[in-house]
Amino acid sequence: MNIEKVTNLIFSSEDRSRIDCILKLYGHDAVPFTASSNDVEKNGVILHSKILNGMYGPIAPYVPPPPIGSKIVQAPPDVIA
Numbered sequence: 001m002n003i004e005k006v007t008n009l010i011f012s013s014e015d016r017s018r019i020d021c022i023l024k025l026y027g028h029d030a031v032p033f034t035a036s037s038n039d040v041e042k043n044g045v046i047l048h049s050k051i052l053n054g055m056y057g058p059i060a061p062y063v064p065p066p067p068i069g070s071k072i073v074q075a076p077p078d079v080i081a
Contacts, residue, residue, distance in 0.1 A: 001025065001043045001046075001047065002025055002026045002027075003023065003024070003025060003026075003047070004024045004025060004026045005024045005030075005056070006021050006022070006023055006024070006047070006051065006056040007021065007022045007024075007030075007056070007057075008020075008021055008022045009021045009051060009056060009057060009058065009059040009060060010059065010060040010061075010062075010063075011059055011060065011061060011062035012034060012062065013062065014062050014064065016037075016052070016062070017036060017037045017038055017048075018034050018035070018036045018037075018048075019034065019035045019036075019048060019051050019052075019059060020032065020033075020034050021033055021034075021035060021051070021056070023047075033047075035047040035048040035051055036048055037049075
């Protein structure tokens with residue numbers, strides 16, 4: 001993987017096995033990416049390790065999803081349109 005930069009790091013699992021980020025490869029647009037310690041692709045595992053070792057800066061903590069059944073506020077239909 002020819003990485004130009006990795007930004008917006010945040011743990012996406014409580015056990016720290018997945019890290020969401022924005023990945024920019026040379027010659028390509030930046031895209032959302034999840035680096036995983038359990039990835040089937042070797043590059044994902046290597047990137048996860050480099051991120052954990054601080055190569056791309058600090059990682060935001062994991063934020064659990066809201067509990068099931070919690071009230072979700074949605075904008076009125078006329079605001080969405």
